[in-house]
Every structure is written in structure tokens, then in C-alpha cells.
Amino acid sequence: MSTGDGWDKSETIPQRLSAIREQLELLASYLDPAALRERVAALEAEMGEPGFWDNQTAAAKVNGEHAKASRKLQGFEQLQADAEDLDALVEMAAEDPEMAGELAEQIASVETRLAALEEERLFSGPYDAGDALVTINAGAGGTDAQDWAEMVLRMEMRWADKRGFDVELLEVSPGEEAGIKSATFKVTGDNAYGLYGAEKGVHRLVRLSPFDSANRRQTSFAGLEVAPIVDEVDDVEIEDDDLQIDTYRASGAGGQHVNKTDSAVRITHRPSGIVVQCQNERSQTQNKLTAMGMLRAKLLEQRERERQEEIAREKGEAQDVNFGSQIRSYVLHPYTMVKDHRTNHEMGDAQRVLDGDLDGFVRAELLRTAGTATPAS
Template identity: 60%
Template sequence: MGEGDFWDDQERAAKVSAEHARQAQRLAEYRSLSEDVSDLGELAAMAREEERAGSLTEEFTQEITDGLARAEERLFVLEESRLFGGDHDAGDAVVTIQSGEGGTDAQDWAEMLLRMYLRWAEDRGFTATVQDRQDGQEAGIKSATFTLEGSNAYGLMSAERGVHRLVRLSPFDSANRRQTSFAAVQVAPLVTDEAGVEIDDKDIRVDTYRASGAGGQHVNKTDSAVRITHLPTGVVVQCQNERSQTQNRATAMNMLRSRLVELELQRREEEAARERGESMTIGFGSQIRSYVIHPYSMVKDLRTG
């Protein structure tokens, strides 16, 4: 970064600067944790002396116990961050959930997954924003797309990419029979216009329409929602979350850039899968994880057994 021509290549400079900032933050967290652990060691030594003197208090013991718990939690986060060495792992993500085989049950299952990820994001301290949602006719959703912003958001969510299977007694079946439902989760790195992904205007078609669902009079009475079709690939993205058409278009363009990056990553994965003789559909035999509620309760990740 100290080279005189470092900023001549803006794209390379941005990547190096971002990586430098991530590593500097990780180093600062490590040093802070190391200091706290050293302090805990001194407190533990004092506690042993007080115990021998018969003056050790419950409050002092609890202080050390709480400090150890906080240190273990911070250590887990640091160790977890070591797993994310991919180009996009440290960045934000675009997540799309789509219902598959199973009719209304599958649409309900897709909405359950959406709620699950949004709650997880909240607990994690991430910012999750639903950019598009297509409701099912009876219940649930046909599809939904949300952005996820936070440290290692893409690295964490990329493990969810694939088909998810639910087995339960159907609440939509009058005979209350067992139903198997499927939903697919797509995860792409959130790419902005500064990331160097070029999209020619002649390669896209932009349509506007009235946003559906809650949002007030402005949202429902103006053509603020935006749908962008990338003609060479057939990729379609939609955004209706923002109040203005301009904002929705900007967000949709970033979503399109993200999908194009995902397509390239997917192409590489599919080539590797073909070499292994594998394929994926949103149906039986292709799930990465099964959630069984009936006749027994079990969550099983089929990638790890």
C-alpha cells in the first residue's frame, strides 16, 4: 500500500485496502482478547490467594466466571473467522429462497426458512433487508430475496446454499397426512457498482410496476417497483422495498451484479459436480439438509451425515 503507483489500479487497491482493514481489525481483536485473558489470569491468582486466606467472596468468583465466558465467546468468533478465506467470504450476501415441490406446503416451508434466517440475522447482529417477496396464493411465499450485511455474512450463509427438505403432518391437508416439501436457498456475494462488474445497458431490460403488500399509499399507487432482466443469461431480479423507483433500480442493479457473480461461481461448482457425477433439482434426492417433524423429530445435514 506504500507503493507510489498503488492507487493507479483502483479495483486492486480497493480489494487490498479492504483486506488490510479486515486483517487489522482481526489483529486488534486478538490483542484485546490477549490482554483480557492476561487480566483474568491475574484475577485467578488473586482468587487462589484469597481462597487460602478464607476471604474469597462469591461476587469475586462470579466476576472471574463471567469474564471467562466472555473470553470464550470472543475466542470462538476469532476462530470462526479463520474459516473464511474465500474472495467474498468476509463481505455481505444476497439470499434468495424459492419454494419447490410440495405445493402450498412448500410455499409455507419457504416462508418458515425466511423467518428462520431473519431471526438468526437479528441474533447475530446482522442487518437483513427483504428486497422482494412473492406471496403464495394460500399461504407462504413463492420466493423472497433479502440482503444480509455483517462481518462474514456471505461466508456464513454460503453454507446454506442448496435444497432444504421438510417432513411434517400437513396443516393444509384435510386428512392431516404427512407431506414432504422442498425449498431452495441461493446465496450470492453482495456486489456493488464499485466492484468492477460491468453490465452493458443494451444487455438489460428494465420494467416498472406497482409494489405489492404493505408500504402505504406511495408504494402502492406509483410504479416504484423495478424488475431487471439480464438478456444474455435470463437472470431476473426485482426490488420493491425502497420508496422511489431510482432507489429500487440501484438496489436491483447491485442484486443483478451479485447474481452474475453467483452464476460464475455456480458454473465452476457445476463443472466440478459433473466431474463427480452430481446434479441438483429442487426435489427428492437433492436436499442438503432435512428437517423431520413427523413421525419423529430430527434435523440432519446430509453433507456431514
């Protein structure tokens, strides 16, 4: 029986140990621990130079790279050491049956950590390693759709928390009766953009409507967009004449000051039709700066999408580039099931998924797009 981490727990112990050794070799060829060790040492030397912190921005970038490289190296070295200890544990368990439980735990631990590290190989895009700007929009379905959009927002933010990401809610536009029309949040952490790329598309909900007096079944839709956040986007040109900037009073959390001033900012980029808004900051100036960063990120994502479309056309590949492409269904009635239509990955415990358990779905999609899994028929 296959589990969400990609390992088949019905395999025998020798088979699992063999698979672990094979995956470690592949991971070592990808990570190149020797080169990674040299890079960590070089960064440490740079951080030890006089005046390193004089340029705070550059220093923070180096410090961040050092922390990420160190975590990756230490994780691999510890995993390698624990994997090597498994052979000794197997021998001990053969002589002492009471050791069987500890052996099973250690194998499962190594498999889980190996799957997490191996995830690194699935990110090949130019922005996959960076942070992400995630936008949720209510689709067709009226009040039910707006309520569903809020549920998707909660689910995606909870998943980010489970992954250990930093999450900042930038804007929420409340629905007329319930839920939200749209919301945008920023996710900061390793591979945030690469991971959230697997959630991009339309999420479909089937349930008994809590807003229908007859309690009839309702189908609702919510769309999820993802844009990369990068430090330097000088090549994304934005002309002042192309912008329409509107201010309005922020709604929702923020305190008395926010609600009494036109601090929220909405920017429309006329050539692309992209609209961004920010209301989480206290001042209009801060909201405008944040909104401009959001606009650059979305323009960058649009350009990257167009580049992928061009590559697909040159290869003669049919590619669905529609924002409306449905990726996953969440059925709460007449049975409970969440199924991804791209990979056929599914889970019967819908509430667990809605509470942010998305790792299995995301990993299945990353494997599919990396060409290491069979796509859904």
C-alpha cells in the same frame, strides 16, 4: 460432550487452558496483530488528512475498513489479556473454592470469544468478507412449500439480526393461499457472504400439514441462493439488449402510493435466465437501480460458481453443483429434530432453530469446507 461453539466442556481445566493457548497462537499467526496495528495507524493517518471527506464514497470505504480492523485488533488484544489472567484465576480458585464459579465463567467467555474470532480463518473466498444478497424460493409442495419458504425467510432474517447484521427486505412475492413464492433480502455486515454461503441449498421440512383437512404428514422444500455484493463490479458486463424489463404494481407493505403505481421492477437477463425484482423503493427508478445491482451480484455469483466447478474438474473432483442439493432437514413430526446432511450437526429443539439459532450449523459447515472437520458420511 461437545457444544455448538466447538469446545468439549467435559475436558479438564488444564486441557481447556492448553487448548486456549494453542488456538491463540494459531489466531495470532493468522491475524498478525503487529501488521494489523500498523494498518489501523495508517488508516487513522489517512482519515486525518485535509480534505479526506471531500470524496464521500472513498472516505466511507476507508472509514469502514478502519472500523473493521480496529474491532478485530481490540477483540484479539482483549482476548489475549483475558486468557493470560486465567492462570492467576486458577491459582486463586485452588486456594478459594468460591472462586471456582468465576473461573468457569471466565474460561467459557474466553472460549466463546476465541471461537468467534477464529471464525475469521474460515473465510478464504474473494467475496466472503462482504455483504450478501439472499434469495428464498418455494420448492415442491404447493401451499405447504410456500408457507415453509416464509418460515425459512423468517429464520434466516432472525439469524442475521442475532449476528448484528443490517437487513433490508428487497422483494417478496406472496403465495396464492399462504406463505411466499420467493423473497430477496440484503445482509450488510462483516463476513455476511461467507456466513450465508453455508446456508446455500435446499432446506427440507417434514410436518403435519396445517393446509390439509386430514392433517396428513407433508414434506416441503425451499431453496436458498446467495450472491455477493461488491462495490466495484465493472468487469461484469451487461448489455442492454440482453435485458427484459417489466414493471408491475408492488404487493405487500409500502403504503398507498406503492399499491397504486407500477413502481415494482422485474429484470430478466436473457443469456443467463436470471430474474431479479425489487419493490421496496418508492420510485420505479430506484427499484430499477436496486434490481440492476441485484443482477450484477447474481451474475458475479454465477461466474464464481463456474470458476469453482472448473477448478474441481481440473482436480478430477466430483462436485455437486446442483441448486437442488438438499443440505438440511427440519422434522416436526413424528419427532422434532433438525439435522444437517453435510456435517451431521443436529439439534433436537427445532423451534429454537426456526427462531434463528443457526450458529452451530453454520460453523460446522464452515469447518467442513475449510477441511478442519470430518464431513458427513
